[in-house]
Amino acid sequence: MNKKAEQAEEILNEENKENIQEEKTEESTQETENSTAESAEEQTEELSEEDKLKEQLKEANDKYLRLYSDFENFRRRNNKERLDLIQSAGSDVVKEMLPILDDFERAANSNTEAKEIDAVIEGFTLIQNKLNNILKTKGLTPMATQVGDDFDVDKHEAITNIPAPSPELKGKVVDIIEKGYLFNEKVIRYAKVVVGQ
Incomplete structure (x- = not known):
């Protein structure tokens, strides 16, 4: 009976081993299924993270394009305004000089004889003073x-440079x-001068 008991024990041990192996196989299958499910969840999370990042990148690109186009529009508008200002800046000065131009035309068209030279000189002096006054009101002053x-x-x-006429003019x-x-x-405009050496 010892042999039968030993054989029965061996059979039980083998059955236990098979049961344990089956349980381990089931556990490993379950773990594999669980890990597959977890990896699938992680992939969906990763995909959703990737989608989120793609969306954020798309929004950032849209913002960049809007800002860039706004800046380009601002730059164009600013350049146009500056050009308009430059082109029309002198118009008020020219408008105020038109009467002086008329005075010069009247003086040139007047039939003067040689004996009225003093009157012509006086007329041109008046025109020059008028021009100087207008330019002075606009901010122009001659250097002293x-x-x-x-x-x-x-x-x-x-x-x-010329040789100085006297030592104090060097x-x-x-x-x-x-x-x-x-x-x-x-x-x-700088004053154009001759300097003694």
């Missing part, structure tokens, strides 16, 4: 440059060829 002033690079443009203005002008306290 005189012979004997020190040569100043910020105000003067040296046309040529490095100073000897002659003024063209007046310099300031427009609203900024130099718009």
